[in-house]
Amino acid sequence: MADPVIDTKFRVDGMDCAACAQKIDAATRRVSGVSDVEVSVTAGVMKVTHAAQTDLDEIVRRVDSVGYRAAPLAKAEVPVATPSAAGGHDHDHDHDHDHGGDQQDKLEGLHGHDHGSADGPWWMARKAQLTLLCGAAIAAAFVLVRFFPDYHQWIFTAAMLVGLIPIARRAFMGAINGAPFTIETLMTVAAVGAVFIGASEEAAVVVILFLVGELLEGIATGRARASIKALADLVPKMALVEANGATTEVPAERLRVNSIILVRPGDRIAADGVIVSGESAVDEAPVTGESMPKRKAEGDEVYAGTINAEGALRVRVTAAAADNTIARIVKLVEEAQESKAPTERFIEKFSRYYTPGVMIVAALIAIVPPLVAGQSWSEWVYKGLAVLLIGCPCALVISTPAAIAAALSAGARRGLLMKGGAVLEGLGKVNQVALDKTGTLTEGKPRVTDVIGVARSEHDVLRLAAALEIGSSHPLATAILAKAAEKGIAVEAALAGGAVGGKGVTGRVGEDQLFLGSPRAAAEKFKLPAELEARITALNDEGKTVSVLLVNRAVAGAIAMRDEPRDDARDGIAALKRIGAEVVMLTGDNKRTASAIAAELGLEPRAELLPEDKQKIVGELRAQGKVVAKVGDGINDAPALAAADVGIAMGGGTDVALETADAAVLHGRVIDIANMIVLSRATTSNIWQNIAISLGLKGFFLVTTVMGVTGLWPAILADTGATVLVTANAMRLLAWRGIER
The missing domain is CATH 3.30.70.100 (Alpha-Beta Plaits)
Structure with a gap:
C-alpha cells in the first residue's frame, strides 16, 4: 500500500x-x-x-x-x-x-x-532596510573619497560589499539548492568582475540600483496582494447573535449556519444569509460594484461585507465564514493565481535557457575580441559585464504574472472569477457566446407583468388573487403576492382554500367564491369573452403565462406572469455584439416563450433543448471554428459548460455549474460576461506591452554597450527601469472598472 x-x-x-x-x-x-x-x-x-x-x-x-x-x-x-x-x-x-x-x-x-514581511510599512521590511543601509554606505563613500582619494578603490569596494554580501549569499544558497542561474548570480559575477577591472565605484552604484529595483518590485507585488486582502477585510470581525431573547457579540468567523444575527443600520453584514425580518436598503457596492443600494426585505438574500444603510435587519446565516461570498472569491482568486497562463509558462521555460545563455554571450564578448583581434582586455571585460547586467531576466519573467495577478484581482473586486491565467487569456479569444435563458438572461423567477380587469377592477383582481395564494410557496403564487405587496394592497387570506389538481386554486373571500387557474380550466366553468381570449393569445405569444380569476363563476379578470429578462440583459447582449461576439440563446423552454424573450433582447433563440442538445450545439459551433463561451446556471448546463472553450457560471447558480465552469459571474449581471472578455483582452495587451518594454530596452542597451556608448550604470538602469516600468504597467490593471451600463 x-x-x-x-x-x-x-x-x-x-x-x-x-x-x-x-x-x-x-x-x-x-x-x-x-x-x-x-x-x-x-x-x-x-x-x-x-x-x-x-x-x-x-x-x-x-x-x-x-x-x-x-x-x-x-x-x-x-x-x-x-x-x-x-x-x-x-x-x-x-x-x-x-x-x-x-x-x-x-x-x-x-x-x-x-526579504522582509509584506505586512506593515514598506520601510520596515528587511529588504528596505538593506537598501537604505547600502545607500547610506555608498553616500558615505562618495564623501570619504574627497578626503582620501588614494583609497578610492577600497572605499567603494567596502561600500559595495554592504549590499553585495547578502546578494552573494542568496546566489550561493540558490546554487547549492538547485538554482545556479539566478539574477543574484548575474549580479554577483558582474559586481565582483567590475572590482577586478578597477570599476569599484560603478560596481557599488550597480548594487544599490539593483536593490532599489528589487524593493520597488516588492512594493508593487504587495499592492496586488493587498487588493485581495482588502476583499477579505470587508467582512466585520464581530457579529451580534440573537438567541432566547438575548443578543451576544461573537467573532464572525465562529458563526454557525442557521444562527440569527442582528444587523443594525450602518453595520456591515457579517455573513451570507436570508433576511428573517426587517426591511432596508443594502449597499452592495463593496462586493458587486453597483452604485445604487438595493431594497431588501424578508426572504431576500444578503451577502457578507455589504452595508445595511437604513433599518435593522434580522438575518439567518446560510454559510459559515469559510464559505461565504467573500471567502469564496478569495479562495478562487488564490487558486487562479496558482494556475499559470500559457504565455507565463512559455516565458518561464524560456528564462531557464535565457539566463545561462546570457552568461555565455557575456563571456564570449569579454574573451573573444581580446583573444582573436588583440583588443584591450579591460575594455571588453567591462562590456561583457555590462551585457551580463543587461541580460537580467527579471523584467521579462515578471511581465506576464504581474499582469495576470493584477487582472484577477481587479476582476474579483467586480465579482468576475476566473480559474487561472489560462482561462483569463482564453476569454479574450471568444467570438461566440451561448447563453442559457432561465436564471442567466432572466431572473429565474416569474413576475406579474399584466393585470387585466374584466368584471372587477385591476386592484380587486390582484387583491382577490393574492388572497387565494397566501401561504403558497409556488413561484406563480409568490409573484402574485410580491405584486400585491408592491402595490400596497392589504390582503385578507381566503377561507376554505384548496387546490384543484392540475387546474388551479379555490377559496372564499366574504360572500364571493373564487377560482384562479389556467384559461382552459376557467373556460370549463365559464365561457371566456372573445376579447379576453384574444388578449390571452397575444400574451401567450409574448411568452407569458396567464391565470384567469373567476368570482362566483363569472370572469373577474386575468393576471399574466413571465420570468422577465434581467435589468441589464439588453445592455449586456449589446455590449457583447459591440466587442465582436455573436450571441445565441440555448434553452429547454418552449419555442414561443424563447422566441418572445429572444425578440425582446435581439438574439437568436434555440429552444426545447435537452442537456445533450446544448452540448451538441456547442460542439457544432466549435467545429465551425468559433471560440465558444457557454454561460449557464443549472445542472442541465454542466455538460455544455464542460464542452465549451470557456464555461461561465452565473452567480447564484448551482454548485455543479460553478464547479464545472472555468469562470463565474458572481453577481449575475449579463454585462459582466462582456466585461470578462474586455478584461482578458486588456490583460493580453498589457502582457505584450510588458514583453516589448523588457526586450526593447535590453536590445537597445545591448547594441549601445557593444558599440561602447553605454556602460555598467546604464546597463543596470535598463534592467531596473524595465522592471519598474513593467510592474507599473501591470498595476494599471488594478484600476480597471469595465463597461458600465
Missing part, C-alpha cells in the same frame, strides 16, 4: 516575481518526502505535497536558506458553539487555505533575511 501524501500550505514572505518562486520551488523539492510544490507569488503562499513523515521544519529551513521566510499556515479555526436558532448544526469547517488574509499566522523561529 502506497504511503499517504499530505498537502501543507505555507505562508512565504518576500516573494516578488517568478524568479523568487523558482528558487523556493527548487529548494523545497530537495527535502526528503516532497513530491510536488506549487508557489503563488501574488498570494504569498506555497503548497507542498509530501509524505506523512516529512520534516516540515526542514522545509522552513530550506526556504529560509535561499532568503525568504516561511511558516505553515494554521488550519482554519473550527466554529465553536454559539447561541443559534433551533435546528442549527455544528459543522467542522477544516480548511488548509487562508480565508481572511488574517494576520494571526505565527511566523515563529525564523531568522531575518533580505
